[in-house]
Amino acid sequence: GAVVSQHPSWVICKSGTSVKIECRSLDFQATTMFWYRQFPKQSLMLMATSNEGSKATYEQGVEKDKFLINHASLTLSTLTVTSAHPEDSSFYICSARPGTGNNSPLHFGNGTRLTVT
Amino acid sequence: QKEVEQNSGPLSVPEGAIASLNCTYSDRVSQSFFWYRQYSGKSPELIMSIYSNGDKEDGRFTAQLNKASQYVSLLIRDSQPSDSATYLCAVSPVNISSNTGKLIFGQGTTLQVKP
Secondary structure (H helix, E strand, C coil): CCCEEEECCEEEEEECCCCEEEEECCCCCCEEEEHHHEECCCEEEEEEEEECCCEEEEEECCCCCCEEEEEEECEEEEEECCCCCHHHHEEEEECCCCCCCCCCEEECCCEEEEEEE | CCECCCCCEEEECCCCCCEEEEEEEECCCCCEEEEECCCCCCCCCCCCCCCCEEEEEECCCEEECCCCCCEEEEECCCHHHHHHHEEEEEEEEECCCCCCCCEECCCCCCEEEEE
């Protein structure tokens, strides 16, 4: 149980274009999903908390106009990287947890490797 | 001071030995602690969760928590080459105004188990 699916698993795009990444909870509903980013040899850095039916909460230093998050249903959150640049190339991973408590583990999608050329 | 700190390693142990991975955290009121394993190029997968002081065992893995010292560790017994990966410590910070349930990760410790 607690399967999180992410799509696409990898994407290559040209500088200046936008890329949308989908995150789905397959066997549970998630009012909250979390988007992380990981650069090579570094740890996971939380970008934003996606809230179903309301605005996302962004971590300090993350541009909300560049990283658009939409959480339109209890099983789907999307992250759109707008006007992507080479420095946005990274491994983007979403996560969620079943239930209403906030202390259980997060389950991660398989991640999306973005390469901006 | 980083919120969650780990030695990046690499930690190298021979096959069959015990690997000991350590993590310290800065938020004294944190309540939830997790160990994830991440293979190169893959996303993290949960190994253990621990919420109260003491030891928690699951197969070859033992998590240890000491809230007074703000310290959590992971022991891997009978280490296998397939255990070679990066081990991430994660802590759920407690915010009085809102507990969003986010996890803060350490930088991870790379474990190498040599045959």
